[in-house]
Amino acid sequence: MRLSQPRIRPLAPEDWTPEQAEVLAPLGGGGVIPAGPVLNIFRTMAHAPKALKAFLTWGNYVLSKKNDLPPREREIVILRTGFLCRSGYEWTQHAEIGRRCGLADDEIQRLKAGASAGWSPADAALIQATDELHHDQFISTPTWKALLAHFSEKQAMDLVFTAGQYTQVSMLLNTFGVQLDAGQSLDPDLKAF
Template sequence: MRLNQPRIKPLSPEGLTPEQAEILAPLGGGGVIPAGPVLNIFRTMAHAPKALKAFLTWGNYILSRKNDLPPREREIVILRTGFLCKSGYEWTQHVEIGLRCGLTQDEIVMLKTGPDAGWSPADAALIRAADELNADYFISDATWAALLTYFSEKQAMDVVFTAGQYTQVSMMLNSFGVQLDSGQTLDPDLRKA
């Protein structure tokens, strides 16, 4: 985590405008997020309800079946991107989601190391693509060819869309100082140096 306290405090239910209440109402459950309180990311972003509404549209594409990456492979890209962006909040949320989508605890730990940590060639291509996008905002010809060996062209596009979305999410979380939700523990590898 880059910040130990929020720069923008999550809104409390008592202080919401009607527009904020409307956008937050459906976010307490459903989809890949278990039912419960509205997450800090959404309560923070609700300070800009129109931006949150637009954000949710694209985010719902990334996390839906419209994204042609299978959920496990999508979570590989999301987790690697979150780790590279040093986003403790993103990493913490998606470790739980990744486990539900078929990643093992050992694979989650291996994601911190990178594409040469004993992955299958298909998984290594996903991780290498996330690494290259993070470092250079570009997937090299060799990595693009590797992706197309294991994934369709649309799936390769979805790798870029997914890494781009979660780079943006990580920027917001890190810059706004969004803190972990109740009951979560920060991975020690993502503590502020």
Template sequence: MRLNEPRVRPVNMDALTPDQAEVLAPLGAGGVIPAGRVLNIFRTLAHAPKALKAFLTWGNYILSKKNDLPAREREIVILRTGWLCRSGYEWTQHVEIGLRCGLTPDEIPRLKAGPDAGWSPADAALVRAADELHADQFVSTPTWAALLAHFGEKQAMDVVFTAGQYTQVCMMLNSFGVQLDDGQTLDPDFAKA
């Protein structure tokens, strides 16, 4: 975590404005705010409800079946991006999601190590693309060719869309100081940064 406390505190769920209540309603269990746990990321971004609404539209594309990357491969890109951006919140949330989407427990630490950490050629291309996008905001010609050797053109585009979305997410999480949700534990490797 970059900050030990939030710069922007999550909104109080008992004191929402009408705009905040409207944008947060679908994020609670069954669409009822009091019944569901609304994550700190959304409670923080709710200070700007119109921005949150727009953010959710694009984020829903990235996490939906409209994104042509299979869920496991999408999570490889998200987690590598979260690691490179040093976003403990993003990493913590998406390790759980990644495991549910088919990543194995031994693959999680390899995401920290990079594209040469024993990945298949397809997975290494995803990790390398995330690295290049983070470092240079550009996928090199050899890495693009490696992506196309394993994925369709639209899937390769979705790699860029996914890395870009989660770079933005990490920027917000890190800068606003969004803290882990109740019951979560920070990966100790983030404390070393």
């Protein structure tokens, strides 16, 4: 985590305007996110409810079955992006989602080490492509060919969409100082640096 306190405080339900409540009300249950209180990311973004509403439209595409990457592979991209962006909040949320999507704890830990950490060729291609997008905002031709050996062109496009979405998410989480939700603990490798 880059900040130990929020720069922008998450809004408490009693402080929501009608417009904020309309956007936030459905976020406490269902889908990839388990039922419960509205997460800090959304309560923070609610300071800009129109932006949050637009953000949710794209985010829902990335996390839905419309994204052709299978859920496990999608979570590999999200977790690697969150780790590269040093986003403790993102990593914490998606480590749990990744487990529900089929990633083992040792795989989640190996994502920190990158593509050469004993992955299958398909997983290594996903991780390499994510690294290249993070460092150069471009997937090299050899890595693109490696992706297409295992994934469709649409899946490769969805990898780019997913990495881009979670780079943006990491930027806002880090900059706004969004803190972990109740009951969560930060991975020691993502403590303040």
